[in-house]
Amino acid sequence: MKTLFRYLDHPVIEPQPGCAWADKMVLNPAIVADPDPSSTTLHMLFRATGPWPQKRREGCHDPYPIFLGYAKSEDRGVTWDADFSRPALAPALGYEEDELYIEDIHGRRVRNYSNGCIEDPRIFSVEGEWYLTVACRPFPPGPYWLADQDPPVETRFEYVPSWIFEGETEDPFVRTARSNDTVTVLYKLDLDRLKAGDYDAAFRYVCPLTEGHVSDNRDVFLFSEKMVIDGRPQYVMLHRPMNVLPFPGGDQAKKPSIYLAAADSIEDFASPKATHRLLATSLFDWEENRVGASWPPVRLGDGEWLVPYHGKKDIYFGYTQSFLIVRERANDFPEVVHRCPERLMYAERNWEMPSDYPTPCLFTTGGVVQDGELIMAYGAADQKVGIAWADFADLVALIRQYDAEGRQISAPEEDLVR
Template identity: 60%
Template sequence: MKQPKIKYSLEPVIEPQPGCDWADTMVLNPALVIAENDDAIHMLFRATGPWQQKNLKGKSDPYPIFLGYAKSEDGGESFQADFSRPALAPMLAYEMEEMYIENDKGEKVLNYANGCIEDPRIFRVEEDWYLSVACRLFPPGPYWEGDKRRDNLPDWAMDEANPLGKLANRNDTVTVLYRLNLTELTRENYDQAFTYVGPVTDGNVSDNRDVFLFPKKFKIDGREQYLMLHRPDDPSEFSAGQGVTKPSIMMAAAEQIEDFVTDKATHHLFATGIFDWEEERIGASFPPIDLGDGEWLISYHGKQLPDVGYTQSFIIVRELEDTFPEIIHRVSERLIYAKQKWELPDKFPCPCIFTTGGVVKDGVLIMSYGAADQKIGIAKVNFAELIHYIRCFDRNGEIGTM
């Protein structure tokens, strides 16, 4: 049993841009997509820099988080980033009456992406493309120096009895969905590329991120339903996660996308950390890839402090009749992890490779990752060889027979 060879960028494909206010300090955690009839690979990446003009309390400058756009025409070997402006920016309002946006139905709704737009994932659901992002109501301070989420909270949010609840008071993340117009994105017409849909997680239940949907409906509990992966910080807030104290991967099923944030959704505990490199948490990494015959590839990450940090591996699941999919193969080894000097810790104390994008092109799985939470790299592996290797492990990570 030979582990597949994974090729990494020898140097970053995108780095922070000194002097670019919104990408001065960090670029990381990119999503990838290949549009129809388009050979290029398109990327949305997370970026931040100090925003002194929005320093509300004088404690620390806020670091709002933006999305930038980049494009590769050589199969992911290099990317050309547009640093002229963000592709998608938070509103950065501090008064609640100013924190509203029009959604895809023409309704005026609260903009949960007001302070930060983090960790993009791009995926298709039936005929539409979507973008999911982890968002905060207010921009944090320099978060690599510790918990700075509340340094720039307005007075009304500091009150635990505020109208938006603990989501505003703790400035936790809630995952927001946008409808994505790929044609406008690839033309760099950013103002026409994104349509706000709304939250798909409830920040007053749990901080929740690493969220995206499967591309089709599944029959669950006798009904055709959308299926979503999510990673609550506190799974025990859901009945399916009772007794689970560490962030873990859950699934949710709902008949309508807007139902995921309500009690109409049904939740299922999908996977918890079982290996030493998953000691702190696990979460899904990039959207599922259809393997055919009712099987799906799910990439995921684990975290262990202080030595291992964030590393990546893979799961294969199989569809079941009238219930949630089940794990049939799970690799016990961390297959993707920081090795090169530029991938190793700098601002943050632990090693970190964090994949948030994956596309298959010409038989190669091309994965985009944030390294050391500061730069962007690309990893490539022969897709068939990777799947063959994953199938050598059973659902518990034990080496079995195929």
């Protein structure tokens, strides 16, 4: 029997006591290999949070805005040098109407959907340019993990200002803020400036990619190349709306599922100009509650892409990571051709088990292939960062054993165990 995945027996990054923005949780990292062919460095952006008493309101819990921090590895992910001197990207934390704007990449003054929280980064390239997606909230919550305790304590709205709820409005930002749901925002990433620690110049706000007033929406990123759909080359995006009913096929899926979107312009995704297609919904017991893509697709060649994805059954069974393969089609959205029905990655080690949350969680948010090895970064127990490795060819061969519905279509040449 050949073991497919290798894990460290400890987290590579943990919360830092005394670091105000990262002393509670450090999790859900994005990773990318340095594009310099002479470099073996891996770069990471990780999600972090801690209490922020300087913004505390009387009668409320401390707010817990969410930040991004930077780390790098020179040994294929075994050890990481994390910069806890300051966040790499921080929310603005404005509360008054005139504070809720930001300058976008075109120099325009636009609504700042990343004002309250900047969560769950993913890094990818599109047509040779680096981008970052993050799930953002208009305003920070209090200690949000209390909502999963028994009895639950809801803190999502403690820092939403009262004026947001006044009067009728068609403003999509205000409508989103009334539920304080997540909107996925796109940033242009200057990797050289990030590496140099010039964080203020490393990120440029582009636009929201999802419509918060339609649905809470995260697990969003783009394929690295355009695809011909409806007779013309279009950008193609993966996303996971929490409310699927406004989207095609949602009345059949009924639960959070993996969607595709196509648009002529990246800035059209968060508008009626984008077209949507259901890619995959829950099929197996371990994904009964939801499925979502985990990190940007990896091109396999011949029009095929490996798509890492996660499933959640319930708060006690937790999150499972698996993989599927999609194939491009002539003048249409890509379709699933292979889907593994097995639980391939899930929380097992003691440090991956829940503490503040009741849910076991191993949640991959980044992966790179170096010299035939897939290096994956994941959040564990919603509080720490772990790393895992797999032989890339073996993993792809395993997924190809199954059809689009997870039925076995070929016997393995060699038995693999997780």
